Amino acid sequence: MKSMKNIDSNKKRSLAGHFLYNLQTSLRILVVMVVVLGIAYPVILAEVGQVTLPFQSGGSILEFNGQKVGSKLIAQEFESAKFFHPRPPGDSASGVDPHITPENAYSQIKNISDATGIHQNSLRTLLNLNIEQNKVTNGLFFAPPYVNVLEVNLELVQQYPEVYDRLQQVEKEDNTAALNGQSQQQQKVKQRGENNLG
Amino acid sequence: MDTTVQLGVLIVGTIGLATIFGTYLARMITFEMRPLEKTLARVESGFYKVIGINATRQMGWKEYFFALFLTNMVVVVFVILVLTFQNYLPLSEGKDGFSFDLAFNTAVSFITDTNLQHYAGDQQLSVTSHMVAITFTMFIAPASGIAAAFAFIRSFIRKNYGLGNFYVDLTRIIVTLLLPVAIVSALVLMVIGVPQTLQTSVETNTLESIINNNSSNSQTINIGPVASLESIKLLGTNGGGFFVSNSGHPFENPTGISNMYEMFLMLIIPLSLPIAYARLMGKGRGLAILVAMLIGFGTMVAISTSTLSGPLLLETRFGSFGSALFDTVSLGSNTGAVNSALAGMSPEAITSFFLGMFVQAIPGAVGTGMMTMIIFVLLTLFIVGLMVGKTPEFMSMKIGPKDIKLAVYIFLLHPALILVPTVIALGTGNAQAIVGDQVTPMGYTQTLYEYTSSAANNGSDYFGPSADTPFWNYSTGIVMFLGRYLPLALLLAIAGSFTMKDRKEVIEPIKTQGPLFITILVTVTFLLTALTFFPFIILGPFSI
Structure with a gap:
C-alpha cells in the first residue's frame, strides 16, 4: 500500500x-x-x-488642385446632376465601392449631357477610355468591365473646367431659390448615414 | 471567355504552386533538407533558444495535443485581455474595450481558425488590437492546425517513436512557411492597392466640396495595417476581415487581380498537404485524396455558378462569377472570407457553401481538411471492407474497432454541433430576435448557417455585428471551441493508435488509390453527408 x-x-x-x-x-x-x-x-x-x-499603402488617395479629393478605391456621394453617380450604398457588399457597370454609366449619359452641355459622344468616349483602363488593371480577364465613378468625374472636371467652375454658383442660386435650409439638413443626415456604414 | 480563363488560371496556378509547396511541406514533416536549409535551420534554432524549446524531445499523441491546447488557451486569455482593455493600450484612438462575451467570442473565433466576427473591425478595433490580437492569432491558429496534420502524417511513417514536438512544429511552420509567404503576399497586395499603415483614418475632401469651396463637406476614410492582416487571413484560411464586408471591401480586395491572388492564397496550403502526403506515403494514395478533394470542390463550383447571383449586394468589379468563385473557394477551404454579401448570393450558391462546410474536406482548412479527408478514407475502407467481408487495412496496418469508433465520433460530432444549437436558438427565440418573429426559410437558413459556420470553423455569416449579444457570443463561441478541439483530440488519438501498430508489407485487400477507390470515396463522402444533412438543406436554401 x-x-x-x-x-x-x-x-x-x-x-x-x-x-x-x-x-x-x-x-x-x-x-x-x-x-x-x-x-x-x-x-x-x-x-x-x-x-x-x-x-497604395496610404489608401490610394487622389489629389485635385493640391487637395485630397478622396480615395480612388472608395465611393463618394455626388449631388450635382453634372456628375456620374455611384450605386446607392446599400446596393453593394461593401457599400463603398466606386464602381458601376458600363450599362449603368451609359444610362446616365443623357442626364449629364443635358445638365452640362457636353456632347453625349464625348461622355461615351470618356467612359470607354475608363473601361479600357480598368480592363488593363484587371489583367483583361479577371474582372467584368466596369467604370470607376470618381476617376471619370475627376476627368470631367479636368477636361471641362469652365463647365464645372460654374457648379458652385448654380447650386447657390438653387439654394436661395428653395429658401429653406432643408436640403442642407438632408445632406448632413445623408453624410452621417454614410459614416455609419464605414 | 473570362470565366474559363479565371477558372483555368485558378486550377492550374494553385495545383502548380501546391506541387512546389507540397514538396517543401513533405521535407518539413520528415526534417529533410529544404532549399536554404542551413539558413533556415539557424533561424529556427535561434527561436528554439529564445523560447527555450528542447527540440529533440518527442511527444506522444496526448502530450502533443496537450501542448497544442495549452498554447492555444494561453493565446485565448491574452486576446481576451487585449480586447477587453484595448482602450488602455497604445493607439486606441478612443475605441472602447470589448464586453467580455464579445471578447470571448472573438478570442475563441480566431484561435480556432474560424474568424466569425460579431464586431465591425475598422470601427471597433484599435490598430494595436488589429495587430497584436488579430494578426498574431491568425498565425498561431493555422500553424496549430498544420502542426496537428504533421503529427497525423508522421503516425503512418513512424512506429513507436513519437509524433514529433509540437513547439518545434509550431515554430518551424510559422518562421519558415507562413511568415515568409505572408510577407511576400502582403507586398504583392500592397502593390495592387491594399493599404498598410499605422494610421486609422484619412480625412479628405470630396470632389464636389472642393469645387464648391466648401471644405466642411469632408469624408473620413478608415484605413490601417490591412495588407499584413489580409495576407495571413487568406494564407492561413482564417477569414476574418479588417472591414465588415471582408474581401468585398475595395481596400481588402481592390481588383480582379487581387481577387485571383487571394484565391491562390486560400488554396495553396490545403492542396499542398495531399501532395506532401503523396511524397511520403506513395504517389497514388496522395493523388487519390487530392483528386477526391478536387471533385468535391468542382461540384461546389458547378453548383454555385449554375445560376447568376446579384447584382444587388455584390461588388460590381467582381460580378456574379467572380463573387461566386471567390466565395466557393473560401467556403471550400473553410476560410470564410467572402467578397460579396451572403444575402446577395443565389440559393444554389448558398447550398454549395453549406456542402463545403458540411464535408469540411473539399479541400478544407489548412491541416484539418486533409485529416478529415483521411477520416473519410477510413470510413470508406470500413464500409467497403464490410461489403467484401475483409478486415480493412490502411497503409498495411489493420484498422481496429477503436480507430473506426474514433472516426465515427469525428463524423457524428459535426451534425450534433450544428443541429442542437440551431434548435436551441430557434426554440428559445434568440434566433427570432435577429431574423424576425416569423421564421421564414431565409431566417432558418441564416440560423443554420451561423452554427454550421461555427462548427466547421469557417467564419462566414449573415449576422455579423447584429449577433453581438451574450446568447450568440457564448453559444457560437462554445460551438467553435468544441468544433475545433474535439476533432483535433480525436484525430491525434487515431494518430496515436496508428503509430503503435505493426506494419506488414502485404498486399492491401482494398487499395486506397486508383479511379475505382476515388469513385467509392467520393460516393461514400457524398452519401454520408447527404444522409445527415439533406433534410435541413431542404428546409433551408432549397425553400428560399
Whole structure:
C-alpha cells in the first residue's frame, strides 16, 4: 500500500511539473511570437510601404488642385446632376465601392449631357477610355468591365473646367431659390448615414 | 471567355504552386533538407533558444495535443485581455474595450481558425488590437492546425517513436512557411492597392466640396495595417476581415487581380498537404485524396455558378462569377472570407457553401481538411471492407474497432454541433430576435448557417455585428471551441493508435488509390453527408 501511494504522488508531481513545463513554454511562445508577428511584422511592412509604395499603402488617395479629393478605391456621394453617380450604398457588399457597370454609366449619359452641355459622344468616349483602363488593371480577364465613378468625374472636371467652375454658383442660386435650409439638413443626415456604414 | 480563363488560371496556378509547396511541406514533416536549409535551420534554432524549446524531445499523441491546447488557451486569455482593455493600450484612438462575451467570442473565433466576427473591425478595433490580437492569432491558429496534420502524417511513417514536438512544429511552420509567404503576399497586395499603415483614418475632401469651396463637406476614410492582416487571413484560411464586408471591401480586395491572388492564397496550403502526403506515403494514395478533394470542390463550383447571383449586394468589379468563385473557394477551404454579401448570393450558391462546410474536406482548412479527408478514407475502407467481408487495412496496418469508433465520433460530432444549437436558438427565440418573429426559410437558413459556420470553423455569416449579444457570443463561441478541439483530440488519438501498430508489407485487400477507390470515396463522402444533412438543406436554401 505504502509503495503504491508513493508511486501515485510521484505521478502527480510529475504531472504538475509537466503542466508547468508546458505552460512556461506556451508563455514564452506567446511573448516571442507577439513581438515578431503582432508588432514587428505589421510595423516593418507599414514602414516599407511608406517608403516604397506611399500611394497604395496610404489608401490610394487622389489629389485635385493640391487637395485630397478622396480615395480612388472608395465611393463618394455626388449631388450635382453634372456628375456620374455611384450605386446607392446599400446596393453593394461593401457599400463603398466606386464602381458601376458600363450599362449603368451609359444610362446616365443623357442626364449629364443635358445638365452640362457636353456632347453625349464625348461622355461615351470618356467612359470607354475608363473601361479600357480598368480592363488593363484587371489583367483583361479577371474582372467584368466596369467604370470607376470618381476617376471619370475627376476627368470631367479636368477636361471641362469652365463647365464645372460654374457648379458652385448654380447650386447657390438653387439654394436661395428653395429658401429653406432643408436640403442642407438632408445632406448632413445623408453624410452621417454614410459614416455609419464605414 | 473570362470565366474559363479565371477558372483555368485558378486550377492550374494553385495545383502548380501546391506541387512546389507540397514538396517543401513533405521535407518539413520528415526534417529533410529544404532549399536554404542551413539558413533556415539557424533561424529556427535561434527561436528554439529564445523560447527555450528542447527540440529533440518527442511527444506522444496526448502530450502533443496537450501542448497544442495549452498554447492555444494561453493565446485565448491574452486576446481576451487585449480586447477587453484595448482602450488602455497604445493607439486606441478612443475605441472602447470589448464586453467580455464579445471578447470571448472573438478570442475563441480566431484561435480556432474560424474568424466569425460579431464586431465591425475598422470601427471597433484599435490598430494595436488589429495587430497584436488579430494578426498574431491568425498565425498561431493555422500553424496549430498544420502542426496537428504533421503529427497525423508522421503516425503512418513512424512506429513507436513519437509524433514529433509540437513547439518545434509550431515554430518551424510559422518562421519558415507562413511568415515568409505572408510577407511576400502582403507586398504583392500592397502593390495592387491594399493599404498598410499605422494610421486609422484619412480625412479628405470630396470632389464636389472642393469645387464648391466648401471644405466642411469632408469624408473620413478608415484605413490601417490591412495588407499584413489580409495576407495571413487568406494564407492561413482564417477569414476574418479588417472591414465588415471582408474581401468585398475595395481596400481588402481592390481588383480582379487581387481577387485571383487571394484565391491562390486560400488554396495553396490545403492542396499542398495531399501532395506532401503523396511524397511520403506513395504517389497514388496522395493523388487519390487530392483528386477526391478536387471533385468535391468542382461540384461546389458547378453548383454555385449554375445560376447568376446579384447584382444587388455584390461588388460590381467582381460580378456574379467572380463573387461566386471567390466565395466557393473560401467556403471550400473553410476560410470564410467572402467578397460579396451572403444575402446577395443565389440559393444554389448558398447550398454549395453549406456542402463545403458540411464535408469540411473539399479541400478544407489548412491541416484539418486533409485529416478529415483521411477520416473519410477510413470510413470508406470500413464500409467497403464490410461489403467484401475483409478486415480493412490502411497503409498495411489493420484498422481496429477503436480507430473506426474514433472516426465515427469525428463524423457524428459535426451534425450534433450544428443541429442542437440551431434548435436551441430557434426554440428559445434568440434566433427570432435577429431574423424576425416569423421564421421564414431565409431566417432558418441564416440560423443554420451561423452554427454550421461555427462548427466547421469557417467564419462566414449573415449576422455579423447584429449577433453581438451574450446568447450568440457564448453559444457560437462554445460551438467553435468544441468544433475545433474535439476533432483535433480525436484525430491525434487515431494518430496515436496508428503509430503503435505493426506494419506488414502485404498486399492491401482494398487499395486506397486508383479511379475505382476515388469513385467509392467520393460516393461514400457524398452519401454520408447527404444522409445527415439533406433534410435541413431542404428546409433551408432549397425553400428560399
